[in-house]
Amino acid sequence: MSIWSYANPVKFLTLSARVQPVLWVLSMACVATGLIWGFFGTPQDYRQGATVKIIYLHVPAALMAINAWFMMLVASLIWLIRRHHVSALAAKAAAPVGVVMTVIALLTGAIWGQPMWGTWWAWDPRLTSFLILFLFYLGYIALWEAIEDPDTAADLTSVLCLVGSVFAVLSRYAVQFWNQGLHQGTSVPVATGGRSVDDVFFYPLVICMIGFGLLFVALVFYRTGTEIRLRRAAALRARAGRAA
Amino acid sequence: MRALLIRDLTLALRAGGGFGLGLAFFLIVTVLVPFSVGPQAELLQLIAPGVLWLGALLACLLSLDRLLALDFEDGTLDLLLTAPLPLEGALSVKALAHWLTTGLPLVLAAPVLGVLLNLAPAGYLWLVVSLAVGTPALSVIGCFGAALTVGIKRGGLLLSLLVLPLYVPTLIFGAEVARRGAGGQEVATPLLMLAGITCAVIALMPFASAAVLRMGLR
Numbered sequence: 001m002s003i004w005s006y007a008n009p010v011k012f013l014t015l016s017a018r019v020q021p022v023l024w025v026l027s028m029a030c031v032a033t034g035l036i037w038g039f040f041g042t043p044q045d046y047r048q049g050a051t052v053k054i055i056y057l058h059v060p061a062a063l064m065a066i067n068a069w070f071m072m073l074v075a076s077l078i079w080l081i082r083r084h085h086v087s088a089l090a091a092k093a094a095a096p097v098g099v100v101m102t103v104i105a106l107l108t109g110a111i112w113g114q115p116m117w118g119t120w121w122a123w124d125p126r127l128t129s130f131l132i133l134f135l136f137y138l139g140y141i142a143l144w145e146a147i148e149d150p151d152t153a154a155d156l157t158s159v160l161c162l163v164g165s166v167f168a169v170l171s172r173y174a175v176q177f178w179n180q181g182l183h184q185g186t187s188v189p190v191a192t193g194g195r196s197v198d199d200v201f202f203y204p205l206v207i208c209m210i211g212f213g214l215l216f217v218a219l220v221f222y223r224t225g226t227e228i229r230l231r232r233a234a235a236l237r238a239r240a241g242r243a244a
Numbered sequence: 245m246r247a248l249l250i251r252d253l254t255l256a257l258r259a260g261g262g263f264g265l266g267l268a269f270f271l272i273v274t275v276l277v278p279f280s281v282g283p284q285a286e287l288l289q290l291i292a293p294g295v296l297w298l299g300a301l302l303a304c305l306l307s308l309d310r311l312l313a314l315d316f317e318d319g320t321l322d323l324l325l326t327a328p329l330p331l332e333g334a335l336s337v338k339a340l341a342h343w344l345t346t347g348l349p350l351v352l353a354a355p356v357l358g359v360l361l362n363l364a365p366a367g368y369l370w371l372v373v374s375l376a377v378g379t380p381a382l383s384v385i386g387c388f389g390a391a392l393t394v395g396i397k398r399g400g401l402l403l404s405l406l407v408l409p410l411y412v413p414t415l416i417f418g419a420e421v422a423r424r425g426a427g428g429q430e431v432a433t434p435l436l437m438l439a440g441i442t443c444a445v446i447a448l449m450p451f452a453s454a455a456v457l458r459m460g461l462r
Contacts, residue, residue, distance in 0.1 A: 135409040142405055146396050155459040156392055160406065163388065163452050167410045170441070174413040177437070178420060 007084035009228045016221045023218035030211030038204035054112045056205060060212035062105035065133065068098030068216060072140075073165050076158035086224065088154035089231070091161065092144055093223035097216060099137045106130055125176045132171050136164045150231065245329060245337050252341035255314075266303040266346045267353055273299040274357040285362045292361035293371060293422030299357070300350045300375055301382060301415055307346045308386040309403055311338060312394045312457075321394070325461060331454040339380075339387040339450070347379030363426060370425020374438060378418035381442040384449045385410050391457040413441055 006012045038056035075091035078084060109127065110120045121127065143160055147153035277295050278288060315321045324334045354375055355368045363371065389407035393399035417438040424431045 132409055132412055135405075139402075139406045139409060142402055143392065146393075146399065146402050152395075152459060152462065156456055159452060159456050159459070160392060163410070163449075167413065171409070171412045171416075174416040174437075177434070178416045 004082070004084070007082070007086050009086055012086050013225055013228060016225050020218060020221050023214055023221065027211050027214030027218055030207050030214060032211075034204045034206075034208030034211050038201075038208060042201055042204060051112055051115055052201070054108050055201070056208045058105060058108040058112065059205060060209045061101045061108065062130070063209055064212050064216045065098055065101035065105050065130070067213070068094050068101060069133065069137070069161075069165070069168070071220070072098070072161050076161040079154055080158050080162075085154075085231075086228065088158065089227040090220060090224045091158070092154075093227055094216075094220050095137060095141050095144070097219050097223070099134070099141065101212075101216070102130060102134045102137060106134065125172075125178075128175045129168075129172045132175070133168060136168055140164065245333055248324075248329070248334060248337050249341055252338060253344060256341065256345040266307045267349050269306055270299050270303040270350055270353060271357065273302060274360055277361065288362045289364055289426075292358060292363040293367060293426050294419045295361060296354055296357060296363070296371060297375070297378075297415060297419040297422055300347075300354065300379065301411055303350055304346055304379065304382045304386060305404060305407060305411075307342070308390050308407065309393075309400045311342050311387060311390040313390070313399075316394050316461075321457070321461065325458070331457060332450040335387055335391065335453045335457065336384075336446075336450045339383045339453075342387065343380050343383040347375075347383055351375045351379060364428075366428050367422060367426030370431055370435075371422045374418045374421035374425070374435065377421075377435065377439050377442055378414050381414045381438075381445045382411060384445050384453075385414070388449050388453040388456070391453040391460065394457065395460045414438065417441065 006015055035056055039053055042053070044050050044052065072091040072094050075087045075094070079088040079091065106127075109130075113122070114120050140157055140160060143157050144153055147156060274295065277291075281287060281291070312321065315324070325331060327334070351372060354371055355363075358368055358371060386407055389403050389410070392406060393403045396402060417434045420434040421431050421438060424434065
């Protein structure tokens with residue numbers, strides 16, 4: 001059985017109904033464990049004090065904000081190449097989740113930056129790139145809303161997502177060139193295997209990241225299901241209108 | 245292709261509005277800046293390159309919805325879709341016509357407006373060069389935005405929301421060239437980056453524009 005069989009909405013909904021409870025429980029457990037451990041079980045940083053604990057919201061949210069766009073990119077490609085409606089709807093469903101993650105990352109960053117850097121906002125490359133990512137999300141959602149025919153909307157937003165990805169990467173490098181930053185380097189560099197965070201902070205952080213990832217998947221499943229049912233309702237209404 | 249170019253140019257020149265409007269907008273933005281930040285010469289000199297770039301970018305943006313919308317309304321686009329000329333080529337020509345009627349006048353007007361903003365003497369050359377290299381990219385990217393929103397009623401505001409984030413890299417490198425030029429610094433790196441973006445966009449963007457136009461008008 002190949003993965004493409006889940007392009008059938010009925011099969012997808014069955015799978016999603018089976019997987020969702022597990023995902024919700026797991027993600028909630030991970031987020032709760034990570035946050036409680038992080039907030040109450042770790043020592044305060046010797047220079048940053050208690051403010052360091054916002055990392056348990058900030059880093060996972062930022063991670064998912066980028067990965068949500070990446071998931072939309074893959075889903076858009078699948079839609080453009082294989083024309084599976086579920087894929088297009090999944091991309092549509094992921095966008096608002098991505099926006100919320102971006103906003104959480106920006107807000108927690110501002111709240112942390114105020115006492116640490118002495119400013120809510122700085123035109124630092126990482127911050128600026130995130131703001132630009134936020135604008136891309138807004139444009140993507142606005143385009144979905146603006147077009148009435150669902151297939152055309154899926155086509156156009158998919159191409160926008162592809163072109164937007166290229167320009168988002170381009171903007172990232174342009175912004176880095178434009179202003180050298182204030183933001184510290186990554187806390188969890190996957191490529192090198194090393195890390196700049198102590199073990200005490202690291203484990204709850206990883207649990208939070210896993211939790212946020214699972215939460216994102218659960219939300220996308222849930223929202224895609226809603227979109228499929230909305231599409232069905234619209235089709236039924238159209239058929240009823242034609243019969244009358 | 246040449247016929248299409250000539251048609252677009254004549255339409256822009258004779259049908260009123262399109263040609264002078266962008267320039268007038270550029271002028272008025274530049275005039276409004278001293279009113280909003282104050283007339284101190286040093287301050288104006290500091291921000292002049294950035295303001296001129298931003299003004300040119302907005303003037304370009306303003307004229308984008310005319311790029312395809314009028315042709316969509318009178319059916320020319322449907323003809324272009326069925327014409328033997330590839331749609332990619334037709335859109336490249338339309339972007340070129342847009343640049344000739346909007347971008348090029350902006351490039352030529354920029355030094356004059358630079359005087360109003362007390363631009364540093366060393367900056368004029370690099371301002372013109374950066375605008376000349378950068379504005380074609382604005383037209384081509386804008387053509388993609390116009391193709392995305394062509395079938396949408398009241399798409400003007402949406403067009404801005406979609407196109408402005410795509411303008412970020414061009415604006416950054418373009419304004420950087422103008423700023424460094426005005427300060428008498430090395431300009432090669434950002435200028436090459438700007439030229440690279442423009443070339444890549446001219447080469448690739450018409451395919452994306454044509455694709456979305458076919459999807460939108462299906």
